[in-house]
Every structure is written in structure tokens, then in C-alpha cells.
Amino acid sequence: MSHKSAKDFFRPLAVGAPAPPREIPARPSRAIHFFDPSNEKMAAKIPAMVGTVDVLLGNLEDAVKADNKVAAREGLVRIAQSTDFGPTQLWTRINSLDSPWVLDDLTTLVPAIGDKLDVIMVPKVQGAEDIHYVDRLLAQLEAKAGLTKPILIHAILETARGVANVEEICGASPRMQGLSLGPADLAADRKMKTTRVGGGHPGYLVRQDPPKGDDGTAQIDAQRTVFQQDLWHYTIAKMVDACATHGIYPYYGPFGDIADVVACEDQFRNAFLLGCVGTWSLHPKQIAIANRVFAPSVEDIAHARRVVAAMGDGTGAVMIDGKMEDDASLKQCLVLVELAEQLAEIDPELKAAYDAIETPEA
Ligand SMILES: CC(=O)SCCNC(=O)CCNC(=O)[C@H](O)C(C)(C)COP(=O)(O)OP(=O)(O)OC[C@H]1O[C@@H](n2cnc3c(N)ncnc32)[C@H](O)[C@@H]1OP(=O)(O)O
Ligand SMILES: CC(=O)C(=O)O
Numbered sequence: 001m002s003h004k005s006a007k008d009f010f011r012p013l014a015v016g017a018p019a020p021p022r023e024i025p026a027r028p029s030r031a032i033h034f035f036d037p038s039n040e041k042m043a044a045k046i047p048a049m050v051g052t053v054d055v056l057l058g059n060l061e062d063a064v065k066a067d068n069k070v071a072a073r074e075g076l077v078r079i080a081q082s083t084d085f086g087p088t089q090l091w092t093r094i095n096s097l098d099s100p101w102v103l104d105d106l107t108t109l110v111p112a113i114g115d116k117l118d119v120i121m122v123p124k125v126q127g128a129e130d131i132h133y134v135d136r137l138l139a140q141l142e143a144k145a146g147l148t149k150p151i152l153i154h155a156i157l158e159t160a161r162g163v164a165n166v167e168e169i170c171g172a173s174p175r176m177q178g179l180s181l182g183p184a185d186l187a188a189d190r191k192m193k194t195t196r197v198g199g200g201h202p203g204y205l206v207r208q209d210p211p212k213g214d215d216g217t218a219q220i221d222a223q224r225t226v227f228q229q230d231l232w233h234y235t236i237a238k239m240v241d242a243c244a245t246h247g248i249y250p251y252y253g254p255f256g257d258i259a260d261v262v263a264c265e266d267q268f269r270n271a272f273l274l275g276c277v278g279t280w281s282l283h284p285k286q287i288a289i290a291n292r293v294f295a296p297s298v299e300d301i302a303h304a305r306r307v308v309a310a311m312g313d314g315t316g317a318v319m320i321d322g323k324m325e326d327d328a329s330l331k332q333c334l335v336l337v338e339l340a341e342q343l344a345e346i347d348p349e350l351k352a353a354y355d356a357i358e359t360p361e362a
């Protein structure tokens, strides 16, 4: 758990730093869209993407060539200073804490664009000590820069030790905003025998039992249905529980098979159903998938509103379409209705779709 006493937890870690947040606002973040600020073609597209995606993230870590680390950092400063992000959040992913670049990342970004950065994503977080380090450094830099709003921290869960320490990571600082799954590094660190960036694997499966022959013996060579399983189920579920416990937000991560938009949608939807609030987008075409998946469907909202209306004061049990609804199913429906309301505030298309649902009588 935290190195601080309960009374100290919400005190600034440097004289003059802004007070740490007591709650992390539920800002829509269906897609965290990654771009390499050192890639001029990609960077040129960013201003026009404002308003089309919930989060734009200037990536400084993996996928940025070592020779381009300084250009990426400077490119991000330039883009942030010259762009009005309106409703879109600006995040960055800094280099890992053991890298030769991270100190310059933080000491450059916070004074230059700290007023525009909503969240700093920290990769390869191993335990609370990593968050404590960033927490104190951010407080010092914020104080020096005269910032009035604390920058939040998001940790990537991408080492076995990080997964084992997920609870203490979530509770390490009031700045903790959320966690993302880092399936590529996590697979390597765990020594999983995969070569992909997220998603499933055809070898990770369950096979239907063999039929029995006339003599009662198992026909193991018969045609049998196989069901591919989700390699990430355990980690995502663990991450969701840790985030919910600490009042912060869980996200799926990257889906590297950019061409396979169908499997990408499946993976995102699994994460949405399990409790994640969003995911990463590596390529512009993944934004639409994330925006679609991480918003409740019109059908779900129509049903949820019927349950809310039928449940009156929220106690007791009612029957709707042959199914029992009670306090607990009402709470699930309220999760969906509240999310729909938040998204409707920033997405006119969704608002129109939700508004068109016929309101049930109370
Ligand atoms: C495991 C991890 O750490 S995951 C996180 C780190 N990885 C990343 O951040 C990867 C980010 N994405 C990318 O680098 C690229 O999208 C790649 C390498 C996957 C594919 O790039 P390309 O082969 O150029 O893709 P493609 O040819 O389809 O691009 C089409 C257009 O979209 C642009 N584009 C591609 N990706 C992005 C992006 N993330 N943001 C903005 N524009 C983009 C391209 O510049 C190109 O522009 P053009 O039409 O003017 O030429
Ligand atoms: C997300 C990430 O950094 C990884 O999968 O390694």
C-alpha cells in the first residue's frame, strides 16, 4: 500500500504543487489514439483529428526509433503548443523509468506543455515505487512551472511483477487515473510463447469431447469443434477489479493486427463487457471500432431505461420480457445509462441515437 499516512495522502508532494485530485473524473476515453510525434506525416494529421477521438496520445516510448526520441519529444511540444484540443484529451506515453530518455521527457514536457497534458502514461510499471517516483517528480516540476492542475498518471500493466502488484500500483497515488493492458511486453516478460501484439491465438483453445463409437470408445480423430480462448481474460479481469476497487479506469491496450478489424472489434468488446472504459487505437481505422464498441448499444439503453422505469424506487423485483429484474440488475442498467449520458454530452451522433429511443412510462 501507500508509503504515506492517510492524512498525508492528499497533500501535495512539493511546496507549491497543485493539490492532488480526490476523485478521477469519468471523462469519455473510448479510444486513446497513439501517434509518433517524430513522424511528420502522422504528426501533420493530429490537429484535424481533434474532436474525432476522445484521447490523442503523443507516444515517446516503444515504436519510436532511438534516433528519433528527441525529435518525438520536441514534436509533441510543438503540436501541443500550437493546437487547441477542445474536448479532446492530450496524453503522452513517456519512456520507461530505466531508460536514458525519461528524465528529459518529464523535465521538458511538464514546463513546456504541462498545462495541456491531462495524463502521463508510464510504461513497464513494476510496483508502487515506480508511481511514487513519478508522483514526487511531477509535483516538483508542477510547482516549478506554476501549474494549477495536477497531471494524472496512467500505468501500463506489462510485466509479471506489475500484474502481481496491480493493487498497490492502483493505490500508490491520488494521481492514478487508470491502467492499460500491455500484452506485447507482458507476453515477453511472462515468457508466453506468442509473437503477437494483443489478440487471441489459434493454439490457445478448448476442444469438444470426442464422440463415442458404436463400441463405446472415444473417436479422437473425429471432427470436433474447437473454441479459441482469450489469452488475456485473467489479466483484464484482475485489472478491472483493481481499478474498480481504487476508483480508477481500466483499458484494453493495443491490437496489432491492423488489417483484422473483425478480431479487433471482438477483443475490444470482450474488454468492454468485462468493465474496461476504452482501448488503444494504433491506426486511424481503429478509432471508429473503439468508438462503436465502448459505447452502450441503443438496444441496451432501451432495455436499461425500461428497467429503470419499471423499478420505481429501486427496490423489489419485477418481470420484464419473462426475466426477473431487481436492485442488482437495476444497478447494471444504471452503469449503462450513466455512460450513455456522459458520451451523449460529447458525441452528437450518439446523443441523437439515444434521444430517439422511445421513453418508457414510469
Ligand atoms: C506494443 C505497443 O507499444 S503499441 C503502441 C506503440 N505503437 C504505435 O504507437 C504504432 C502507431 N501506429 C503506427 O506507427 C502506424 O499506424 C503503423 C506502423 C502501424 C502503420 O503505418 P502505415 O503503414 O503508414 O499505415 P497506413 O499506410 O495504413 O497509413 C495510412 C495513413 O494514415 C496515417 N497514419 C497511420 N497511423 C497513424 C496514426 N497512428 N495516427 C495518425 N495517422 C496515422 C499514415 O501516415 C498514412 O497517411 P497518408 O495517407 O497521408 O500516407
Ligand atoms: C502496450 C504495450 O506497450 C505492450 O503491449 O507492450
Ligand SMILES: [Mg+2]
Residues within 6 Å of the ligand: 062, 123, 158, 182, 184, 185
Ligand atoms: Mg510495451
